[in-house]
Amino acid sequence: LAKTTQPISMDSYEGQEVNITCSHNNIATNDYITWYQQFPSQGPRFIIQGYKTKVTNEVASLFIPADRKSSTLSLPRVSLSDTAVYYCLVGGLLKAAGNKLTFGGGTRVLVKP
Amino acid sequence: KAGVTQTPRYLIKTRGQQVTLSCSPISGHRSVSWYQQTPGQGLQFLFEYFSETQRNKGNFPGRFSGRQFSNSRSEMNVSTLELGDSALYLCASSSPASGRDEQFFGPGTRLTVL
Numbered sequence: 001l002a003k004t005t006q007p008i009s010m011d012s013y014e015g016q017e018v019n020i021t022c023s024h025n026n027i028a029t030n031d032y033i034t035w036y037q038q039f040p041s042q043g044p045r046f047i048i049q050g051y052k053t054k055v056t057n058e059v060a061s062l063f064i065p066a067d068r069k070s071s072t073l074s075l076p077r078v079s080l081s082d083t084a085v086y087y088c089l090v091g092g093l094l095k096a097a098g099n100k101l102t103f104g105g106g107t108r109v110l111v112k113p
Numbered sequence: 114k115a116g117v118t119q120t121p122r123y124l125i126k127t128r129g130q131q132v133t134l135s136c137s138p139i140s141g142h143r144s145v146s147w148y149q150q151t152p153g154q155g156l157q158f159l160f161e162y163f164s165e166t167q168r169n170k171g172n173f174p175g176r177f178s179g180r181q182f183s184n185s186r187s188e189m190n191v192s193t194l195e196l197g198d199s200a201l202y203l204c205a206s207s208s209p210a211s212g213r214d215e216q217f218f219g220p221g222t223r224l225t226v227l
Contacts (some may be wrong), residue, residue, distance in 0.1 A: 032214070043203045043218025044156070087156075090206070093214045094207055098169035101143045101205075101216060103156035
């Protein structure tokens with residue numbers, strides 16, 4: 001499994017854009033990049049998933065360069081409620097991975113007023 | 114649709130006791146995975162059940178076991194509790210038909226072992 005490295009913590013202010021970069025130098029051809037968000041005392045929640053280039057949904061964008069050795073989660077105009085831990089996961093699709101997610105340490109994002 | 118539910122939400126046990134946690138997946142989801150989350154080790158995969166069969170297992174001792182019923186509800190059991198078993202236990206369900214490659218997590222059961 002590809003190991004991921006992401007910052008331990010980041011601070012931001014309401015209304016700003018938050019970009020979290022995840023390094024995954026050993027990503028395999030069949031691996032996808034997935035991000036989950038976790039609030040205190042809750043289970044993680046899927047945010048976005050991508051394989052290459054750029055993916056955008058209603059809450060975030062995911063930028064993946066051509067070499068796929070890193071990826072950046074972008075949260076536009078954050079609010080206080082975006083304070084959470086964000087996990088970058090790299091691996092095969094759930095079915096191929098036996099419905100097992102491998103979490104790293106995550107990035108603790110604190111949004112200040 | 115109702116989300117993943119877990120009971121109980123909080124539990125306090127003493128060393129040596131056993132505990133059973135319950136998880137009801139989203140209706141129609143047949144895969145249920147269990148995770149343990151601690152401050153020291155983070156989120157770790159315990160095992161996964163599909164159609165009443167354990168298909169995947171993490172690196173946990175045999176004291177941790179589980180099962181799944183025909184309605185996809187799942188239970189996990191921890192026997193001979195140790196202080197280090199204090200954790201948030203999360204279950205997650207998934208289905209290829211959900212349209213996204215994601216697991217839906219429940220709120221977890223907070224287990225404290227004294």
